């Protein structure tokens with residue numbers, strides 16, 4: 001029973017801004033399906049009383065004091081930017097929505 | 100998109116539909132540093148000077164949670180009568196937009212730090228509406244974009260955009276209500292009053308500047324309409340970033356009239372984000388709303404879970420200040436105010452000022468009298484809010500105490516206040532500089548009294564004969580000679596003493 005459709009792969013590719021060809025859509029749909037089924041097997045051995053694990057380290061409450069630490073200068077911040085203007089990162093026009 | 104929008108008459112909307120609201124308020128915390136890095140959070144700095152590898156999303160940078168931000172989130176949750184999670188995580192909300200350099204926002208998804216609360220909201224006429232709170236969760240703010248090349252600085256027609264990431268990563272708490280139903284015609288007013296009440300609460304907690312004009316408090320209003328005979332909610336729109344209390348009310352009202360016109364015309368409402376247009380009080384279509392699946396939330400691997408101990412939660416509960424609503428009730432009782440008087444003081448923005456003046460030693464009656472009469476007039480004539488007058492409650496209390504100990508008459512006190520407002524310094528300094536002290540030195544007064552008696556011997560004679568009422572003329576002469584700085588009552592006593600009456 002395939003759980004990942006071709007359309008879902010196309011949708012995910014769009015969300016991830018990946019250029020995926022028509023042929024790849026079929027390929028990835030099959031591969032992703034296998035991956036999902038493999039991962040789903042975990043659910044068969046993990047019982048209700050076992051919480052899903054997101055972190056490998058048994059830590060909680062790792063906090064930082066609210067103290068200012070020096071960061072980057074404007075020049076350093078913009079150094080790797082493809083384009084900058086007036087101390088700001090310059091990006092191509094944003095389509096679709098007003099921020 | 101710019102076609103004329105049909106609106107339905109408001110009364111007709113209410114005959115046919117019930118409005119359903121959901122309000123999302125984002126509040127920027129006033130911590131010194133950002134949510135996940137040590138960059139400062141001050142408003143108005145030069146662009147990209149409050150940034151570091153973490154908030155710029157540079158490769159290899161690792162976030163660490165700001166403890167005070169978590170404490171503030173818990174305090175907000177407690178003040179909103181929420182349960183506090185015993186264990187919760189951050190999650191990545193994935194989307195591509197230049198205002199978020201990491202390409203994801205670190206937020207919370209299905210495990211908010213606070214949930215299931217409520218906030219009582221008092222409307223103008225005293226009616227109380229209990230708004231249920233769904234959740235309050237922690238996240239980070241985005242950067243600010245500037246659109247260049249468009250006629251109005253808007254995105255439409257812009258050739259490119261400029262990004263400043265000083266705000267990216269500033270701690271943000273998103274407070275989400277459950278659906279608010281059954282408010283009918285008062286829905287817009289309930290929306291405004293809720294945001295106002297929440298603002299006062301956050302201010303009392305001292306967790307944020309709550310400046311809507313600077314964006315440290317922002318409201319998104321979800322509005323839908325339910326036909327009178329319907330059993331399910333209608334499709335909602337979300338109007339974003341409504342930047343004043345008045346705009347919250349206008350935005351809700353506008354959406355109600357806009358959606359109703361579409362629905363009776365057989366149309367359907369698109370689930371979309373809309374933008375509030377301050378100038379016309381209207382809303383404009385934005386993007387179609389993504390479904391939450393599209394954000395592909397997953398637990399943030401770089402941050403370990405947060406598990407507030409119950410001891411910590413109780414410690415934080417103990418730091419909660421008196422809530423604004425309780426405070427108002429207490430003040431009303433202590434100052435013996437009617438509901439109307441209290442509401443007038445609230446509307447005039449005078450309650451905090453009077454309370455601070457009382458705390459500085461003045462009696463409630465005197466403090467209230469100064470703020471609602473002379474100082475209100477001064478604020479009016481300057482065209483500023485009462486709180487923005489350049490005089491502090493402590494200074495007002497000082498003036499009041501100078502009246503109480505006889506150093507100033509009411510008339511002189513007003514001059515002292517004028518001096519403080521004019522920037523001449525503390526009340527004592529103004530008294531000194533302007534020479535406003537009541538002449539209380541009896542020897543100076545005796546001289547003035549003797550002189551006045553000598554210049555009006557016929558009046559002096561009458562007083563000696565026991566016609567005490569005649570003393571008024573001498574009092575007047577002495578007051579004139581001392582330029583009004585004598586205590587008239589004391590002058591009268593001295594005159595009678597001199598005349599042996």
Ligand SMILES: [Zn+2]
Nearest residue numbers: 136138151154
């Ligand atoms: Zn930073």
